[in-house]
Amino acid sequence: MMERTGEPALDTPLMPLLRPGRGRWLHLPAHGGGPGLPAAMRRLLSGRPGVWDLPELPAIGGPLLENGAVAASQHAAAAAFGVDRCWYGVNGATGMLQAALLAMAKPGQALLMPRNSHRSLIQACALGGITPVLFDLPFIVDRGHVAAVDAVWLEGVLAVVEAEGHALSGAVLVQPTYNGYAVDPAPLIKRLHQQGLPVLVDEAHGSHFLPGVDPSLPASALRGGADLVVHSLHKSSTGLGQTAVLWHQGQRVDPDAVSRSLGWLQTTSPSALLLASCEASLADWTTRSGLCRLRRRLDQARALAEQLRDQELPLLETADPLRLIWHTAAAGISGLDADEWLMARGLVGELPEPGCLTFCLGMATRSGLRRTMVRHWSGLLQHLGQARPLPPFTPTPIPLLTSPAMDCGEAWRAPSREVTWADSVGGIAAQLVCPYPPGIPLLVPGERLDVSRVNWIEQQRRFWPDQISSRVRIVA
Ligand SMILES: Cc1ncc(COP(=O)(O)O)c(C=O)c1O
Numbered sequence: 001m002m003e004r005t006g007e008p009a010l011d012t013p014l015m016p017l018l019r020p021g022r023g024r025w026l027h028l029p030a031h032g033g034g035p036g037l038p039a040a041m042r043r044l045l046s047g048r049p050g051v052w053d054l055p056e057l058p059a060i061g062g063p064l065l066e067n068g069a070v071a072a073s074q075h076a077a078a079a080a081f082g083v084d085r086c087w088y089g090v091n092g093a094t095g096m097l098q099a100a101l102l103a104m105a106k107p108g109q110a111l112l113m114p115r116n117s118h119r120s121l122i123q124a125c126a127l128g129g130i131t132p133v134l135f136d137l138p139f140i141v142d143r144g145h146v147a148a149v150d151a152v153w154l155e156g157v158l159a160v161v162e163a164e165g166h167a168l169s170g171a172v173l174v175q176p177t178y179n180g181y182a183v184d185p186a187p188l189i190k191r192l193h194q195q196g197l198p199v200l201v202d203e204a205h206g207s208h209f210l211p212g213v214d215p216s217l218p219a220s221a222l223r224g225g226a227d228l229v230v231h232s233l234h235k236s237s238t239g240l241g242q243t244a245v246l247w248h249q250g251q252r253v254d255p256d257a258v259s260r261s262l263g264w265l266q267t268t269s270p271s272a273l274l275l276a277s278c279e280a281s282l283a284d285w286t287t288r289s290g291l292c293r294l295r296r297r298l299d300q301a302r303a304l305a306e307q308l309r310d311q312e313l314p315l316l317e318t319a320d321p322l323r324l325i326w327h328t329a330a331a332g333i334s335g336l337d338a339d340e341w342l343m344a345r346g347l348v349g350e351l352p353e354p355g356c357l358t359f360c361l362g363m364a365t366r367s368g369l370r371r372t373m374v375r376h377w378s379g380l381l382q383h384l385g386q387a388r389p390l391p392p393f394t395p396t397p398i399p400l401l402t403s404p405a406m407d408c409g410e411a412w413r414a415p416s417r418e419v420t421w422a423d424s425v426g427g428i429a430a431q432l433v434c435p436y437p438p439g440i441p442l443l444v445p446g447e448r449l450d451v452s453r454v455n456w457i458e459q460q461r462r463f464w465p466d467q468i469s470s471r472v473r474i475v476a
Contacts, residue, residue: 023346024372025364029234029241030322032364038238038284041277054272062270063087064263073279078247080286081210083222085255087262088278089244090270093204093232095262096246098124100200100228101172102261103253105130109169110403112161112192115396116146116174116440118202119432126409126445133166133403134444136396143316143327144355144393148181149173154188158195160401170198170253175221176206178351178438179358180320186224193225198252204232204244208322211285213295218319227252236322238363239281243274293363297322301361304370311374322361326377329355329393332386334463341384347376351437354463355393394459396442397452404446406475411446416473421458424449427474433457435467442468449474 025033034042044052054060061068070088078086089096097120105111107129113121115136125132135157137146149157161168171192176182185201192199201221203209209220210231222229229247233239246262248255284290301321308324309315316325328338339352351358404411406428416430426449433443442460443453449472461468 023343023348024369025348026324026359026361027348027350028360028362029239030236030360030362031234031238031240032362032366035365036238036363037240038280038290040280040283041238041240044273044276052273052276055269060272060275063089063266063275064259070275073275077245077279077282080282081222081247083247083249085248085258087246087248087258088270088275089246089262090242090267090274091244091265092242093202093230093235093244094118094120095265096230096244097121097200097202097204098127099258099261099265100230100246101125101130102128102264103257104170104198104200104228106169110166112157112166112168112171112197114149114172114174115398116177117172118174118204118439119434119436119441120439121172121202122408122432122441122444126412129407129409131403132408132444133161133168133401135160136398136400136402139393139395141392141395142355142389143325143329144353145179145181146177148175148177148183148319149188150183151187151191154191157400158191160399164401166401166403168195168197170200171195172200172202173221173226174202176203176209176218176318176320178205178440179316179325179356180205180318180323182206182209182218182319184218184224185221185226186219189221189224189226193252198227199225200228201226201230203229205236205320205323207231207233207236207245207281208285208294208298211291211294213291214298217298222247222249225250228258233278233281235360237281238284240274240277243278243281245278245282297361297363297365300366304361304366307370308373311370311377313373313377316356324359324361326357326359327355328357328380329390331381331384332388332390333380333384334390336464337384338380341380342376345376345379347372353438355390394456397456402447404444405448406446408444408446411475415476417476418471418473420471421454421461424472424474425451425454430473430475433468433472435460435464443472 031037056062061070101124110131113132233243234241314327314330328335335352335357338357349357350360429447432441434441
């Protein structure tokens with residue numbers, strides 16, 4: 001049509017990028033460009049194109065319908081993993097976390113949440129008129145990472161909750177972190193339950209903890225008794241992009257409230273392909289061959305890390321062997337600069353940060369990776385390496401517990417004006433400030449800006465120059 005009228009044809013710059021590339025895929029989704037997909041999905045995708053693109057036909061149904069294959073599949077998955085219920089999702093962990101949060105609290109109520117909550121949770125607070133009572137986390141200065149919260153840390157947080165008299169309706173934990181820091185979540189969940197709080201765990205990066213194949217991995221929060229747990233199946237299992245699952249157990253959260261909030265957020269046309277991918281990735285971990293493959297991937301990842309350490313690559317240790325972290329700060333290099341340099345040479349990592357670069361080894365076999373990594377590390381050192389490590393990173397200068405000075409959603413929607421950071425002191429933020437990845441807000445709408453916070457954000461701007469603007473919107 002366009003061509004007949006003499007108009008230029010619509011440009012399609014995306015399409016050429018979706019062809020096999022020559023670079024090394026060490027980013028998410030964890031299926032690593034296809035080889036890590038379950039055999040059933042590979043067969044489906046290599047068949048006639050489009051046959052799988054079906055609507056919610058009666059035989060298929062959907063995540064919120066009582067009848068049909070999707071409902072039967074969800075029942076089977078919940079039973080296989082010993083959980084009361086689950087729902088498959090086609091909008092990532094994002095959609096599942098938002099639905100879960102909205103099921104836990106009503107407008108005007110408050111939830112205890114860690115500072116490293118993904119931005120989707122803050123957005124859900126804004127949608128639902130819920131107050132995030134945010135607790136800070138332990139910080140590791142040589143890399144600029146937050147560590148996992150342990151029982152002692154949580155006790156300190158609960159002491160401040162009590163001293164300040166916060167009335168809470170529930171609590172959220174993030175475990176493991178994007179980089180793979182994690183502890184046994186059971187004591188934390190138990191303690192929060194003792195306080196009368198239902199617990200939602202964002203285990204987006206820890207689906208592979210669920211089958212319990214490897215005793216050195218932390219247990220899944222589902223085994224630790226969490227009421228709601230979200231897995232991002234494309235981040236830490238073998239699902240296609242956007243696949244996720246929300247698990248529910250126990251009596252503390254009403255499953256009808258979960259269904260209702262899923263209905264508020266979910267498309268009325270969920271992709272049958274993505275739902276089948278949810279099913280296949282979970283089914284894979286109920287078979288002997290799928291579990292063997294997972295075990296093998298973990299063993300290979302540990303062996304690779306050991307070989308790289310022998311070659312003096314500065315790798316950080318976390319609870320998840322599938323996250324391989326180059327501690328670039330140890331060689332005076334920013335992880336963002338390292339990422340740019342490596343990407344130009346075909347080695348594509350997942351999470352560049354000021355002090356590190358995290359690669360996701362995922363579920364695909366990685367042959368020849370040791371040699372590639374050693375060669376590129378040595379090239380990187382030659383081109384960007386410094387004699388001294390980067391100076392220690394500074395934690396956010398905030399009290400252990402904070403909540404926004406103004407309702408998060410109201411501040412986001414309020415008339416606002418854009419000012420320089422220096423002029424924002426004393427104002428109330430009307431936007432999120434959030435480098436992506438990792439998607440963890442540095443500033444939440446409704447928070448009041450003081451001098452030390454503004455100075456800290458100016459410092460972060462030097463680390464993330466393309467991601468943090470020189471100006472910020474504050475409530476007018
Ligand atoms: C901790 C955490 N939770 C949730 C999400 C959202 O996951 P998804 O991309 O599946 O929506 C992310 C994404 O980076 C994340 O890091």
